Amino acid sequence: MSTGTHGPAGDGTRAVRAGLPDPVTYEPPLPGPVFAAHYHLPGEPTGPYTYGRDSNPTWTLLERAVGELEAPGEPVETVCFASGMAALSAVLFSQLKAGDTVVMPSDGYQALPLAYERLRAYGVTVRTAPTADDAQLSLLQGARLLWIESPSNPGLDVCDIQRLADAAHRAGALVAVDNTLATPLGQRPLRLGADFSVASDTKGTTGHGDLLLGHVTCRDPALAEEVRRWRKVVGAIPGPMEAWLAHRSLATIQLRADRQCANALAIARALAERGEVSGLRYPGLPGDPSYPLASRQMRRYGGIVSFVLPDRAYAERFLGALTLVDDATSFGSVRSSAERRGRWGGDAVPEGFIRFSAGVEDEEDLVADVLRALETVARA
Ligand SMILES: Cc1ncc(COP(=O)(O)O)c(C=O)c1O
Known part of the structure; x- marks a missing residue:
């Protein structure tokens, strides 16, 4: 059938x-x-x-x-x-x-x-x-x-x-x-x-x-x-x-997509509270420029969050301090990953621009890892 x-x-x-x-x-x-x-x-x-x-x-x-x-x-x-x-x-x-x-x-x-x-x-x-x-x-x-x-x-x-x-x-x-x-x-x-x-x-x-x-x-x-x-x-x-x-x-696309969307939204909400983060984008975040249109035309907002840290070194230290998130390109995997997109040279983005791909980890663990990594960099 x-x-x-x-x-x-x-x-x-x-x-x-x-x-x-x-x-x-x-x-x-x-x-x-x-x-x-x-x-x-x-x-x-x-x-x-x-x-x-x-x-x-x-x-x-x-x-x-x-x-x-x-x-x-x-x-x-x-x-x-x-x-x-x-x-x-x-x-x-x-x-x-x-x-x-x-x-x-x-x-x-x-x-x-x-x-x-x-x-x-x-x-x-x-x-x-x-x-x-x-x-x-x-x-x-x-x-x-x-x-x-x-x-x-x-x-x-x-x-x-x-x-x-x-x-x-x-x-x-x-x-x-x-x-x-x-x-x-x-x-x-x-x-x-x-x-x-x-x-x-x-x-x-x-x-x-x-x-x-x-x-x-x-x-x-x-x-x-x-x-x-x-x-x-x-x-x-x-x-x-x-x-x-x-x-x-x-067979698992719905399970993965729903969890990735929920995790991405939680990460975006946590990042929105941070002073060192600018240029935060997530189409599912009320207030994002994409939100009204995405809400009409999309069935799920996706698992990618983009944001900017103060500079290249800051972004690299952040990526290095994450323990549950691979510093890797590509996105959409069950395992969270993030990268400093400017390292490729092809995108018109600031040096501290991070593309973050939320995986299917537990939301509390992932948010805690991101916040801990930000704290570690802020204290250094
Ligand atoms: C929006 C978009 N289109 C196309 C591609 C190319 O896909 P592939 O790497 O499978 O050739 C990518 C890869 O990252 C992408 O992000």
């Missing part, structure tokens, strides 16, 4: 069954990973499984599961990839050609400018504007694609996806939303008007910090087919083991 085709269900109920095949006696509920470069294929090369770069039964189940979470009860198509960047690139490079214009965020994930560079080299015009205040609206004239990242990484600004999508469609542009920070449980971009919901599933969607993966979900089968064809061309396919681990992880 798959909840995606059997009426409404809560997020947790849907997640534990998403993508599972109908029960077969003596078979496991989630079949193990299928390791295959090729399949027995006599005669005409047709059918669901032909060659390992084109299709794999383990991807099929994962893609079904992700689709059920992205758009419950709707006939969508999902294409999974070896990483989030592979998924992003598949949309950009399958949709854009020389002479086209794309509208991108100026404050999105730090590897996006690498894609801008490549697109420009291929003759695509790249226009950029910040996520806040729906600033991309003014750039849509003549565009072929609008790319939204909301909440933005690492600034946590939020834009009105429905408003931007409507305007983009009126201008004749397709719309893609990078949903990495929200995950399918936090936000449903297709319901908000997007043509492509894109994500790095390396983060909160799979949530254990042990694999890289990405996906693209579309309502329009023709768009999904173009994205799938791009995957075949560049071969950016997930390994069966990663795909299976991802599917296994989806």
Whole structure:
């Protein structure tokens, strides 16, 4: 039984069954990973499984599961990839050609400018504007694609996806939303008007910090087919083991997301009381600039909190004083992590800027660890 085709269900109920095949006696509920470069294929090369770069039964189940979470009860198509960047690139490079214009965020994930560079080299015009205040609206004239990242990484600004999508469609542009920070449980971009919901599933969607993966979900089968064809061309396919681990992880996505959100809110509240903290951002914190819009368009506010400590050395001492929080990049894991984002050089952030990813530890322990680390630095 798959909840995606059997009426409404809560997020947790849907997640534990998403993508599972109908029960077969003596078979496991989630079949193990299928390791295959090729399949027995006599005669005409047709059918669901032909060659390992084109299709794999383990991807099929994962893609079904992700689709059920992205758009419950709707006939969508999902294409999974070896990483989030592979998924992003598949949309950009399958949709854009020389002479086209794309509208991108100026404050999105730090590897996006690498894609801008490549697109420009291929003759695509790249226009950029910040996520806040729906600033991309003014750039849509003549565009072929609008790319939204909301909440933005690492600034946590939020834009009105429905408003931007409507305007983009009126201008004749397709719309893609990078949903990495929200995950399918936090936000449903297709319901908000997007043509492509894109994500790095390396983060909160799979949530254990042990694999890289990405996906693209579309309502329009023709768009999904173009994205799938791009995957075949560049071969950016997930390994069966990663795909299976991802599917296994989806069963707990609601538990993880709810705990991470609660922990992030508790951390944000604690940080709001501290004099050495400035620039605090969490979309779920009443008073945050993103809060009103996030409350309307998101189903959960996510597990990331951003804030600024006085300077680089202060931030490094803080990170070093934490005992329950790994000093590491990436986010969305069951284990809390934090990093001084400026160390990469790609984001327009102050030297003391911290991106904090709340895990699923006990709230009191996590808040106590953060406050103790701040006290340690303040006393030094
Ligand atoms: C918003 C966003 N999009 C895309 C990516 C790229 O994902 P991956 O590292 O899985 O390629 C990241 C990675 O941090 C991200 O934060």
